[in-house]
Amino acid sequence: MASAASSRQVPADRIGAVRRFNRFYTRHLGLLDEGFLSSSLSLTQMRVLYELAHHQQSTAAELCDSLGLDAGYLSRILSSFRKDHLVDKKESPKDTRQTLLALTKKGRQVFEPLNARSDEQVRNILSTLSPAKQDDLLHSMQTLETVLNSGTKSTTPYVLREHRPGDMGWVAWRHGLLYFQEYGYDGRFEAMVAEIVAEFVEKLDPARERCWIAERDGENVGSVFLVKKSQSVAKLRLLLVEPSARGLGIGKQLVAECIRYARRAGYKKILLWTQSELAAARSIYQNAGFKLVGEEKHDSWSRKGLVAETWELKL
Numbered sequence: 001m002a003s004a005a006s007s008r009q010v011p012a013d014r015i016g017a018v019r020r021f022n023r024f025y026t027r028h029l030g031l032l033d034e035g036f037l038s039s040s041l042s043l044t045q046m047r048v049l050y051e052l053a054h055h056q057q058s059t060a061a062e063l064c065d066s067l068g069l070d071a072g073y074l075s076r077i078l079s080s081f082r083k084d085h086l087v088d089k090k091e092s093p094k095d096t097r098q099t100l101l102a103l104t105k106k107g108r109q110v111f112e113p114l115n116a117r118s119d120e121q122v123r124n125i126l127s128t129l130s131p132a133k134q135d136d137l138l139h140s141m142q143t144l145e146t147v148l149n150s151g152t153k154s155t156t157p158y159v160l161r162e163h164r165p166g167d168m169g170w171v172a173w174r175h176g177l178l179y180f181q182e183y184g185y186d187g188r189f190e191a192m193v194a195e196i197v198a199e200f201v202e203k204l205d206p207a208r209e210r211c212w213i214a215e216r217d218g219e220n221v222g223s224v225f226l227v228k229k230s231q232s233v234a235k236l237r238l239l240l241v242e243p244s245a246r247g248l249g250i251g252k253q254l255v256a257e258c259i260r261y262a263r264r265a266g267y268k269k270i271l272l273w274t275q276s277e278l279a280a281a282r283s284i285y286q287n288a289g290f291k292l293v294g295e296e297k298h299d300s301w302s303r304k305g306l307v308a309e310t311w312e313l314k315l
Contacts, residue, residue: 029121037117041110044069046118048077049103049111052087057100059092086110132173138219143243158216158250160257167213168197171223175240183277185301196237200225208234208265212257214241214250221245224254226261229271234262236272239281251284259288263315270315276307285311 026032036046044067051063060078064071078101081087086107092098103111126134176190200211205228214222221242229235236258241251262270272290274281294310 028125037114037121039114041114044073045077045081046114048074048081049086049107050115052101052103053108053111053115057102059098059100063101081107136177145244158214158221158245158248160212160214160253163211163213167211167220167223168201170220171197171211171238171240174220174223174242175238178240178243179301183275184303189301193238196225200227208267210261212254214245214254216245216248222250222254224258226258226270232266232268234258234265234267234270236270239284246280251281252287255284255288259313259315268315270313272311274309274311276309282309289313 030037031043035041036043039046041049047067048063048069051066052058055062060071060074063069064074067074078087078089082089084106085104087101088104089099089101092100126137129137172190172194175193176187179185179189180187200209209225209227211223211225213220222240222245224239225237227235227237236255239251239254241254259270270290272285274285276282276295290311290313292309293312296308298306298308300306
């Protein structure tokens with residue numbers, strides 16, 4: 001019996017789009033060339049060398065698992081490496097049934113120039129792009145990796161930190177781009193966000209207001225702001241989590257930080273303004289104890305029939 005996943009109907013145009021991207025990507029990086037970067041090694045052989053170079057010792061089973069290779073295919077690659085004196089093998093002192101593999105000095109001499117050339121190839125590609133387009137590319141790659149690895153729980157930690165120079169521009173840019181891509185909001189939404197962050201910087205009260213940035217692997221992946229509305233009321237604003245980092249609990253943690261800070265600062269209530277179609281954010285607010293207290297229909301940012309919602313949390 002076919003599994004649920006295999007029995008799903010996938011439109012032919014989507015299959016064609018993925019295959020078209022695969023053809024473009026392999027051609028763009030020269031992956032169809034007979035040898036990796038004009039060397040005598042194939043791409044797969046280079047990947048095996050890379051894994052061995054980044055681990056002092058590995059077993060064949062570990063290589064199969066990390067690379068997703070057939071055991072017989074890997075065995076043939078390793079045999080050729082041993083024949084060329086690129087790899088040594090020895091018995092594991094902990095388990096005599098296991099064989100440990102490691103690059104020889106010659107193996108590293110073969111690997112390191114090719115690895116440097118691979119870095120240079122990517123550097124040349126990125127150098128043709130503006131910083132903004134580089135960011136777009138990296139975020140798209142992160143999203144692709146996250147989607148295709150959706151069945152594997154990420155163990156990469158994230159940190160929450162206060163804002164620093166450059167973060168405000170990032171907040172406006174990512175809100176503008178993501179809300180356009182996901183909801184069709186036009187440039188006026190980005191302009192509104194830019195006004196909010198500019199006012200935050202210009203009028204910041206460090207004792208009662210704060211921005212948190214979520215950072216993962218050195219990249220910004222989320223934001224939230226707590227700003228003063230009155231002496232007793234704070235506003236939660238600009239909650240955002242990058243698509244590549246969703247499902248890690250970052251949004252929940254950002255909201256929790258706002259609530260803890262608001263209590264310490266002496267606020268009695270937190271208000272927030274959102275849209276009814278932002279289901280993930282609404283779920284976070286509801287689970288944190290916020291209550292829906294107002295709704296208003298509006299036509300904004302090139303969208304008609306939007307419903308603005310006001311939520312509040314009494315502290």
